[in-house]
Amino acid sequence: YDDTLFAVFKTVRYVEHEELTATSEVVETGELMAFVGGDFVITIRHGGRGTLGPVREALEAQPEQLAKGPAAVLHAIADHVVDDYVAVTEAVQNDMDAVETAVFSEDGGRGDAGRIYQLKRELLELRRAVAPLGRPLEHLATQPIPVIPPEVRAYFRDVHDHLIRATEQIGAYDGLLDSVLQAHLAQVTVAQNEDMRKITAWAAIVAVPTMVCGVYGMNFDNMPELHWTYGYPLVVCVMAVACFVIHRGFRRNGWL
Structure with a gap:
């Protein structure tokens, strides 16, 4: 908007739980908005995730980076948000392993359909938060924007690469869950045939x-x-x- 850049980030948090159930919350999402001008940055946070205290401390510890202006702050915010994406994606791997192990156990995991569907829903929520950020980050990394100096623009390429990795990992998890669900349904069918x-x-x-x-x-x-x-x-x-x-x-x- 004129000389002001308005950016919206979906924030995510992995919800710790002892055991994945058909009603477990795995991913909690929020929203972080940033207004960036020539000499100011204003952030607005919705939801329980998106605290920028560590980002501020990291920037204050790097005066040469902070001297590059509000664009450097926007990059630090984007990098922090995308790092959370990667961390949550890696944490979901534990739930994926638990579901896969249960399905291929001796009892065939007959009661795991609800857990699989719940994990797929949580992955869908994670994808909705992660995937839409791809084009804006690419735009920040490649297109000339008044409030983003060329030397800062290159930093967004690294953030975009991390986002692509998280997006691809989420897609791989979703495909693996489809395969696990099909294997589970096949095992249930075989067990029913055995009973008959x-x-x-x-x-x-x-x-x-x-x-x-x-x-x-x-x-x-x-x-x-x-x-x-x-x-x-x-x-x-x-x-x-x-x-x-x-x-x-x-x-x-x-x-x-």
């Missing part, structure tokens, strides 16, 4: 004595071996042997 096979196998075993008992429960007078002394033990033995043979066949084929 076991249920079917036991139903087949139970069908044998059910059929025999159904036949001999029809109360007809003229039935084979109906009044034979050893008829009942024989039928019980036949049912037991048939069930054992069927059970052994299912175990051999991996159904039980």
Whole structure:
């Protein structure tokens, strides 16, 4: 705006948590606005993140850098914000490892779908904060702007490179989460098929004595071996042997 530059930065903070759940907050975002003129810098902060105390202390410890004017302050702010992006992105790696380990554990991580979706939502929030800053930083690094001297403009290239690294890492995490989610759904499907096979196998075993008992429960007078002394033990033995043979066949084929 005329001789004043107005910059908006999305700030991020990694929210510490003992264990990632389906409702865990991983990334907290805020907003930091800076008005930069020829001889002044005004910052306005929204949210719990974006404290510039360390930036001020670092600049005061480097008088030669601070002597370059408000543009050097803007660069320090941008560098601080982007460093937070990189730090949060690296911290999210721990949650990624935890989810991936749980999904590929022995129990298949059947209850991890909610955690995966929650982490994807938090990554989306992080991407919304990080990605839009790419074009403005590129503009600050390459285009002539009245309040940005050429010697300071080169510093923004380094900040832009760090931002690109964070953006690419977030994209890689999102792609990895898609793969983990697909693997999780495949494992759930396989587990359900295993359960159905076991249920079917036991139903087949139970069908044998059910059929025999159904036949001999029809109360007809003229039935084979109906009044034979050893008829009942024989039928019980036949049912037991048939069930054992069927059970052994299912175990051999991996159904039980």
